[in-house]
Amino acid sequence: MDIQVKICGLRTPEDVAVVAEAGARYAGFVFFPKSPRAVTVTQARALALSAPVGLAKVALVVNADDALLDEICAEVPVDMLQLHGTESVERVAQIRARYGLPVMKAVGVASEGDLPALEAYGKVADQLLVDAKAPKDSVLPGGNGLAFDWRLVAGRRWPVPWMLAGGLTPENVAEAVRRTGARQLDVSSGVESGPGEKSPELIRAFVRAAHSAGAEPAVPRL
Numbered sequence: 001m002d003i004q005v006k007i008c009g010l011r012t013p014e015d016v017a018v019v020a021e022a023g024a025r026y027a028g029f030v031f032f033p034k035s036p037r038a039v040t041v042t043q044a045r046a047l048a049l050s051a052p053v054g055l056a057k058v059a060l061v062v063n064a065d066d067a068l069l070d071e072i073c074a075e076v077p078v079d080m081l082q083l084h085g086t087e088s089v090e091r092v093a094q095i096r097a098r099y100g101l102p103v104m105k106a107v108g109v110a111s112e113g114d115l116p117a118l119e120a121y122g123k124v125a126d127q128l129l130v131d132a133k134a135p136k137d138s139v140l141p142g143g144n145g146l147a148f149d150w151r152l153v154a155g156r157r158w159p160v161p162w163m164l165a166g167g168l169t170p171e172n173v174a175e176a177v178r179r180t181g182a183r184q185l186d187v188s189s190g191v192e193s194g195p196g197e198k199s200p201e202l203i204r205a206f207v208r209a210a211h212s213a214g215a216e217p218a219v220p221r222l
């Protein structure tokens, strides 16, 4: 299976076009006002409508209530919901049932103790996003440009497909793939020239490096 890439935190139609042309599979829109990548529902609608067929649009929310999710799902043609807060297993199942969209649950990983959560969420979500745990003093639950110890997830399997995230860059993505065996990758800060500013060159370099790494045998080297 080819490597699939998600570029998160897109804010302009130009970002969307570059991501699609580069060959990414997913485009993420951040509905978290404190983020430098935040978009409004109106902005996200325009971005989603500009996306070509084949680019899956992902709405990223943090502990969203039904009112916000109702609005996003009514206005923005999204293909997946990414839950990046402290949503419980029950809440993930409820959101999945209410909106009839695939749900990806993000889980922050810093130590072995964080791994059981992936098993639990893997029973109710359609995908898992295995991300670095946010530092305690960060205002952002994700998108901090920090990697975690990839040995924690090397060769692991969960009940549903998963994406690796956290501090990935065009320079380290091949090593991340080799070490973890990940077949899906998510990046935000590593393809930016400044907070919230996506770089077309870095996006192209990241997708190229990820796809090249996917063509190599997926044998974890530790």
Ligand SMILES: O=C(O)c1ccccc1NCC(=O)[C@H](O)[C@H](O)COP(=O)(O)O
Binding pocket: 008, 009, 028, 030, 032, 035, 036, 037, 060, 062, 084, 131, 140, 141, 142, 143, 144, 145, 146, 147, 165, 166, 167, 168, 186, 187, 188, 189, 190
């Ligand atoms: O990106 C944000 O600003 C953000 C805000 C609130 C919750 C999650 C957020 N990002 C989550 C992502 O999907 C990122 O792509 C993922 O955490 C990896 O980020 P990075 O380490 O910057 O590549």
